Amino acid sequence: MIEVDLAVGPERGFHGVVWRFEDEENFESFFVRPHQTGNPDAIQYTPVCNDISSWQLYHGPGYWAPIAFPLDEWFRLRVVFAGTRADVFVGDLERPALEISELKRQPTAGKVGVFVSGAPVHVAGFAYDERTTALPEAEPAEPLEGIVPAWSISDPFPEAEIASSFGGRSWTQLSCEPSGLADLSKINGIRDGKNTVLARTVIRSDSYQTKVLEFGFSDRAAAFLNGRELYRGDDSYRTRDYRFLGSIGYFDALVLPLVEGENELVFAVSEDFGGWGVQARFPDPSGLKL
Numbered sequence: 001m002i003e004v005d006l007a008v009g010p011e012r013g014f015h016g017v018v019w020r021f022e023d024e025e026n027f028e029s030f031f032v033r034p035h036q037t038g039n040p041d042a043i044q045y046t047p048v049c050n051d052i053s054s055w056q057l058y059h060g061p062g063y064w065a066p067i068a069f070p071l072d073e074w075f076r077l078r079v080v081f082a083g084t085r086a087d088v089f090v091g092d093l094e095r096p097a098l099e100i101s102e103l104k105r106q107p108t109a110g111k112v113g114v115f116v117s118g119a120p121v122h123v124a125g126f127a128y129d130e131r132t133t134a135l136p137e138a139e140p141a142e143p144l145e146g147i148v149p150a151w152s153i154s155d156p157f158p159e160a161e162i163a164s165s166f167g168g169r170s171w172t173q174l175s176c177e178p179s180g181l182a183d184l185s186k187i188n189g190i191r192d193g194k195n196t197v198l199a200r201t202v203i204r205s206d207s208y209q210t211k212v213l214e215f216g217f218s219d220r221a222a223a224f225l226n227g228r229e230l231y232r233g234d235d236s237y238r239t240r241d242y243r244f245l246g247s248i249g250y251f252d253a254l255v256l257p258l259v260e261g262e263n264e265l266v267f268a269v270s271e272d273f274g275g276w277g278v279q280a281r282f283p284d285p286s287g288l289k290l
Contacts, residue, residue, distance in 0.1 A: 001133060002112050003078045005125040008034040010071050013118030014044075017079055020110035025051035025189065028105055029115050030079055030088055030098075038068040041245075043090060043097060047104035050189030056218045056237070056275035057183055058104065059247045067097045074124070083107055085135040101138035104183065140178075146285035147180030148201050148265075151278070153187045156194035159270040162222055166266070169198065180279040181248065184269060188276075196270040199278050203265055204289035205258040211288065213265075214250040215280040220270040225256055226263055237274055248277050258288075 002017045016031030029046050036042045041064045046055045067090050069075050078089040084103050087096040112128050143149070154169040176182045184197055205211075215223070216235075223231040231254055237246040256263070269278045282288060 001078065001080045001129040001131075003076060003125070003127045004114060004123060005074050005076050006032070007074045007122035007124075008032065008069075008071060009119060010034055010037075011119030013121060014115070015117070015121045016077060016115045017112065018115050019079065019081060019112045020105060020108055021113060022108065022110050025049075026105070027110065028081075028086075028103055029053065030077075030086075031115055031117070032067075032069060032077070032090065034069075034071060034119070037071065038066060040064055040066045042067045042069070043088070045086070045088070045098060045100050045103075047183075049105065049183065049185040052185035052189060052271070052273070052276055054104075054183060054185060054275035054277070056246050057181060057248050057277045058275075059245070062099070062101055065098045067091075074122075076125075080133050080135065082133055082135045083137070085138060087135060102141075143178040144180055144281060146282040146290070147176060147178075148280045148290055149180075150175045151182050151199040151201050153182075153184060154198035154200070156188045156191070156197050158193050159196040159220070162196060162268045162270075165196075165268075166198065166227075171200070174199075176279065180281050182278050184271070184276040184278065190271060190276075195272070196268055197276075199267045199269060201265050201290075203256075203258065203263045205260055205263060206287045206289075208260050209258055209287060211256050211258055211282055211284065213254045213256050213280055213282055215252055215254070215267070215278070216248040216250050217252075217267065217269050217278045218246055218248045218275045219272050221278065222268045223254060224264075224266040224268070226259070230254055230256075236272060246274060248275065248279065250279070250281065 021027040090097040
């Protein structure tokens, strides 16, 4: 358990705690957003892998909550965690403000501390308890129908080299979450300007047919089927308006002309900050082997 007293102003900021801190690039985090108090994204749980804070990938119920916490007054923040579960209390220490059913990093020993970003914050009364607190295990989530269940992920390269970077790459297998999300930061961070990877899978079709593919990505993506480019898109932070967060979801779709037998689907996914991810699903997976 971690506890800390915070006093925040109304300015834009991200203040909270970290735990299972392995190093400056790998830890669990929770923070409040003073400029969004009372809004759906007033508070946020986010895993950090390879120096990428994945708030664009993990959003909505279980990651956000519309909590109204005070401004320019002291309130207490408490995080109780065990195994893959955590409960977060903000002000009210009787009822969790956020119940995190699945922490996204593997349980491991690490440090705890305070997380501060943006506007100034006042901090007092930091405390922790090493004793394990029992938390009820959440029911395992059922995989969404028709998802691509796993991808082969390439080594990273600069985004400008997408057109010439299909050959000679090394590959790592990455299983998807039940939602279909592949968190690419678990394989790579951004180093030396290498901000792009390929996510490759093989779709086996029992006939020549067209199939709708729904997909999402962060931040930018190009899609290729059997070597032919079909799509390019940009969902980067604030590319549409000042409140556009670039959160991943099944917001885009393609009609894929599949041949009988094996079809290679490749997404080239490029990242700036906020979460490096890709996901894809067939609303109608009949006649396919994924």
